[in-house]
Amino acid sequence: MISVSRGARAGAPKWRSEYRCTEWEPRLVASNPxxxxxxxxxxxxxxxxxxxxxxxxDRDIATVLTAEHGVAAIETIRQARPDIVFLDVQMPGLDGFGVVEAIGPEHMPLTVFVTAYDHFAIRAFEAEAVDYLLKPFSDRRYERTIERIKERLHDRRAPDPADANGFGPELLRLVAKRASPGEIWDWIAVKSRDTTRLLLTEEIDWIEAAGVYVTVHSKGEAFLYRAGLATVASRLDPFRFVRIHRSHLVNVRSIAFLERRSHGEFEVMLKSGARLMMSRTYRGEVEAILGQPL
Structure with missing residues (x-):
């Protein structure tokens, strides 16, 4: 079922399925075009x-639509083209990830995921390309979220769209990808003769190139894995693992501290005691995943 509220605005037109929200926005509130x-x-x-x-x-919200399930959400997004979607992740039948895949990440409105579970998606949402609300959430948390969304909408409507903050369809693709088992690895299967050992990726400290293969370092042990570094990096959580050198991929949660060296390089000390060099070429990637400068 789909329902609509006109909010607090008197005289706002009733919503019909063939309307797009953006088509009659300017007629709703004279003070806010x-x-x-x-x-x-x-x-x-x-x-x-x-x-x-x-x-x-919210005085800036003219119309509030609601949908009870994923199929209704897809219909409403396609017909009404809302500016913002608050999308529950866990729903019976077609869930929030299925909605994203059906619409296409590049066509999704600004999206706030709503979830009762603190799982992998929360790490992705904290990157601020999209936002999330973890149930139960406070009014203060909601206010911070809606302020962030309005800032992004303002940027997208700027005279020069090139200056706008990107919504990040690539992040939505990642989120949808994480909904498919095996797309992003939670384990690495290391084979040795007749034995296959499963290494939990969150327990991996770092991975280094070893010719055409890689060596995986976890809990003080080293394991040869028969794939290249670029291939392995593409299957690991990009909000946990970061390239610090053309030969090194590091679990950010394994880093103890970084020491500045010459020419913009850093020495990375891991909690295991291992020391690795971070080249200046990859400094930007590390700063991006940390969300702050080094």
């Missing part, structure tokens, strides 16, 4: 109502 349309997707009525009520209290 670009009011927003938001969609709340959640199979739980109380959760859906709470977010919808918060949105209705």
């Amino acid at each position: 670009r009011p927003l349309c938001a969609l709340v997707v959640d199979d739980e009525a109380p959760a859906r109502r709470r977010i919808a009520d918060l949105l209705r209290d």
Whole structure:
């Protein structure tokens, strides 16, 4: 089922399936020529109502649409083209990831994922290309989220779109990819004669190139894995592992500290005691994953 609220605006037109929110935005509020349309997707009525009520209290939100499941969400996004979507991750049938895959990451509105579980997705959302709300969330957390979304919408409507903050469809592709088992590795299967050992990727400290293969370092042991460094890097969580050198891939959570060296290079001390060099070529990647300069 799909439903709509006009919010607090008197005289706002009723929503019909053939309308696009953006087509009648300018007629809604004279003081704000670009009011927003938001969609709340959640199979739980109380959760859906709470977010919808918060949105209705926002003077910048002209219209609030709701959907109870993924199929209805897809229909509403395609027909109404909302500016913002609050999308529940866990829903029976078609879940939030399925909605992203069906619409296509490059066509999704600004999306706030809503979830009751602190799993891999939270690390991705904290990158701020999209946002998330972890149930139960406070009003303060919601306010911070909606402020962030409005900033991104303002940037996207700037005269020069090149200056706008990117929404990050590549992140949505990653999120959807993580919903498919085996696409992003949680384990590395190391084979030795008749034995296959499963290494939990979160327990890997670092990986180094060893000719055409790699050596995986975990808990003080080293294991040869028959794949190249670029191949392995493409299957690991990019919010956990970062390239610091053309020959080294490091688990950020294994880093104890970094010591500045000459010519923009750093020596990386791992908690295991291993020392690695970080070349200046990869400094930007490390700063990006940390979200702050070194």
